[in-house]
Amino acid sequence: xxxxxxSRLGGLLAAVAEEMDAYVxxxxxxxxxxxxxDASKTDQVDFNSIRMCEPAKEFLFPxxxxxxxxxxxxxxxxxxPFAVFGLKSCDLKAIDILDRVFNETDFQDPFYIARKDxxxxxxxxxxxxxxxxxxxxxxxxxxxxxxxxxxxxxxEDGFLVEIGSEKxxxxxxxxxxxxxxxPWAAVDQRDGNRTVAQKQLExxxxxxxxxxxxHEIVENSIESQLFDEEAANCVECQACTRVCPTCHCxxxxxAKDDGRFEKVKMWDSCVRLGFAQVAGGANPRKMLGDRAxxxxxxxxxxxxxxxxxxxxxxxxxxxxxxxxxxxxxxVLKRLNEELKSGSRLAK
Numbered sequence: 001x002x003x004x005x006x007s008r009l010g011g012l013l014a015a016v017a018e019e020m021d022a023y024v025x026x027x028x029x030x031x032x033x034x035x036x037x038d039a040s041k042t043d044q045v046d047f048n049s050i051r052m053c054e055p056a057k058e059f060l061f062p063x064x065x066x067x068x069x070x071x072x073x074x075x076x077x078x079x080x081p082f083a084v085f086g087l088k089s090c091d092l093k094a095i096d097i098l099d100r101v102f103n104e105t106d107f108q109d110p111f112y113i114a115r116k117d118x119x120x121x122x123x124x125x126x127x128x129x130x131x132x133x134x135x136x137x138x139x140x141x142x143x144x145x146x147x148x149x150x151x152x153x154x155x156e157d158g159f160l161v162e163i164g165s166e167k168x169x170x171x172x173x174x175x176x177x178x179x180x181x182x183p184w185a186a187v188d189q190r191d192g193n194r195t196v197a198q199k200q201l202e203x204x205x206x207x208x209x210x211x212x213x214x215h216e217i218v219e220n221s222i223e224s225q226l227f228d229e230e231a232a233n234c235v236e237c238q239a240c241t242r243v244c245p246t247c248h249c250x251x252x253x254x255a256k257d258d259g260r261f262e263k264v265k266m267w268d269s270c271v272r273l274g275f276a277q278v279a280g281g282a283n284p285r286k287m288l289g290d291r292a293x294x295x296x297x298x299x300x301x302x303x304x305x306x307x308x309x310x311x312x313x314x315x316x317x318x319x320x321x322x323x324x325x326x327x328x329x330x331v332l333k334r335l336n337e338e339l340k341s342g343s344r345l346a347k
Contacts, residue, residue, distance in 0.1 A: 002163045005161070051088040069262050080118070087121060087144075100307045136201045148162075150168045208330075230326050239323065
């Protein structure tokens with residue numbers, strides 16, 4: 001891919017903001033979140049060294065959105081194009097997963113597709129590793145390889161900018177004055193930074209390395225009592241599914257507003273007691289341990305069977321958000337150890 005250099009991140013984002021709404025990392029306490037870019041404060045833009053605390057899915061799949069109205073008819077989308085800066089490799093993989101769900105052959109969500117078409121993705125390398133970051137367990141890297149329009153890598157004297165799409169190339173051509181050719185020394189420095197960060201990531205997860213594919217571990221652990229043991233610590237807050245960048249379950253409900261009827265789409269969670277309840281009140285997953293088991297089966301088995309990839313990108317947000325301190329890496333490790341020890345025969 002073509003590589004360019006810019007000395008100021010603020011200048012790049014100011015150029016983006018001339019054409020569309022821009023969202024950038026804003027630090028609140030110890031947690032970087034997305035905020036609207038202020039072109040008057042270009043020198044105060046943060047380069048988030050790790051992934052944001054919140055997932056990017058809400059830009060494409062809002063927590064609550066209007067799906068239809070009566071008697072007015074279809075809901076029109078009039079939102080402007082927008083750019084999101086600071087997405088990491090795990091975020092881009094998560095968007096690819098959402099694409100498969102909401103833009104597949106059998107079902108296409110017009111709201112999601114329209115937002116994705118309007119989205120300009122500026123990703124960036126991970127410079128540091130959080131204690132919960134575990135994408136290396138799922139084939140992840142500290143830098144994006146695809147799925148971006150532009151990718152930004154921080155180096156000593158500025159930033160390397162990699163073009164990843166035709167949309168990104170057209171932007172660069174329109175703003176050629178803020179870019180210059182990338183010197184080879186800068187590319188070497190970027191590659192060195194990536195090597196260091198990748199080593200930190202892998203070292204951070206050495207104790208959780210598995211000796212077999214994760215989908216095999218989960219599929220062969222359906223009868224394990226470990227799910228009930230871990231569920232004992234769960235408080236059913238549903239934070240794990242809210243912050244997960246790939247969880248995409250939703251429900252529809254009817255509401256009345258100003259004399260019209262609305263069909264509203266809202267996030268749901270498989271951790272919720274009533275999630276699997278059917279007409280008549282029957283519920284195949286009343287027990288929390290069963291819901292914990294289903295969550296992992298969906299991520300590592302069912303989704304893989306349907307779409308050819310696993311649904312976990314290893315961002316670690318669920319680890320940070322869990323009020324009951326349930327650790328997905330630890331759960332997978334213990335399931336793997338059960339299989340290795342022979343204490344439970346695989347089905």
